[in-house]
Amino acid sequence: MTDTALIARLIDRLLVPRIGHPPGNWPRRVYEVIQRMAEAAGTDPVQLLNRALAGESTRLGDALVDAATVGHTSFFRHAEQFAELRARLPAIASKRRRPLKVWCAACSTGEEAYSVALAAEQAGVAIEILATDVNPVAIQIARVGHYHSTRPGRVPGGPASRSWNAPPHLKERIAFAVASIVEPDALLGPFDVIFCRNVLIYFDREDVAEILATLSELLRPDGMLIISPADAVLPIPSCLARTSAAGFLKPSGEAPMSARWVLPNRPATLRPPVSVGAIPVVAPQSPSEPPLVRAARLLGAGDPSGAELVLTELLNRDPGHISGWFLLGEALLQRDERAQARAVFLRASRCDPSRAEDVDGEALRRAALSRATALGA
CATH class of the missing domain: 1.25.40.10 (Tetratricopeptide repeat domain)
Structure with missing residues (x-):
């Protein structure tokens, strides 16, 4: 086995349990991080990965999760979905004697979670949010809650705003944690609303319906599971039904599949990378x-x-x-x-x-x- 193939397999062993899905190829930046950290440690990439797998250091694993995950996000992304959320929240809240419980799965650096909190505040609805991501670097940014944009109007505060600090009363409503959407057992459901947007598209199509069925088990009977318009091209399990709003799903009344979704045992279908110097570039x-x-x-x-x-x-x-x-x-x-x-x-x-x-x-x-x-x- 070549070093390149061995490195790819070691990355699989280190990252798939943490991320929850093997991509067709690992991004080039994953290999760049390994190369840079190996040089800094005075060792080679294979030895560095084996040390991480042996539990000698979590720093490499955290850095690779950060490099492997897509952090593209923004405030009030898919604005029409937030308009729909504001319209629907009061009806759900009227049936509760407590704040609504919301889970923002794959929350990245926190913009979605703060957008949900702001939308609930605008709707006059009390809310508690659990926001999770597999990337500990992204979660740390979310907890700080300071955002800056080079272009005005991309953060809350008005069309001329270039920076925004999450106010304390919003931070109090959100608990940020490192967790994967494929290991939800430790989460404190059930939830009134689950956001799982712009992430399902990275899983194999045959796994998406099973993941959604597992998420539906954490949803209240009259709750909502919200996916993005891009995710809406994927298969939906029979235990969930589409609604009149794009990306809004509700329990259909049919029981979810009994088997919980677990990480597939099949190996990742990595195509052989081609090498440029010491860093492989994926096909x-x-x-x-x-x-x-x-x-x-x-x-x-x-x-x-x-x-x-x-x-x-x-x-x-x-x-x-x-x-x-x-x-x-x-x-x-x-x-x-x-x-x-x-x-x-x-x-x-x-x-x-x-x-x-x-x-x-x-x-x-x-x-x-x-x-x-x-x-x-």
Whole structure:
């Protein structure tokens, strides 16, 4: 076995139990971190990884989790979902005699959790939030709660705001913790609302329905599980039902599968990396991956240009693909091309919703129209 192949296997052993899913390839930055830390320690990458696996140091593991996870996030990401949340929270709260319990799974650096807290405050609803991520570096940033943007209006505080500090009364409502969505047994459910957005797209399709079924077991019978528009292209288990709002799921009344989802025993399907110097560069994604899923992965990773290329090719073949038009609008919006995004969302709203696959086409059509209207305001 070559050193490159051995390093890949050692990374699998170190990271898969912590992250919960083996990707098709580990990002280049994972190998760069290993190389840099090995040189600093005066050893080689294989010895460094073996030491980490032996429990001699947690620093390498934390650094690799940080390098392997996608931290692309923002305040009030998918704004129409937060508008829907504000509208629905009071009805749920009216049935409770206590603050609503919310879990923000895969919360990254905390922007989503603080957005949920602000939305609940705007709705006049008392709330308690558990926000988790596998990345301890991201969780530490979230706990500090200080955010700065080079562009105005990207943080709370108004259109001219460039920085924001989470106020103490919001911090008191949020408990940040390091945890994985595939090991939820230790979490204190059940929850009234679970956010699990822009993360499912990184798991194998055959595992997504099982993960969602496991999450549904932590949801109250009248609760909501919220996924992102990109995640909505993935399969939904029968124990959950789509609603009129894109990405909002509710318990269907059917019992979830009895078997809890566990980490798969199958090995990661890593393609052989090609070596450039001491750092391997991974091969591109398999062309057999469905274009919509590939585009959603690129969007979730903060690569709207790459997603646009994939979606343009898809829409040239199938001009009536409503999910393709919707995700293209998302890609253009990430690039801040608002006029073009509005035109694309309008195009999505005119597509035949009955042609949508694995998604509520009518809900997606309404979401596209809502976004186009907001962009025209």
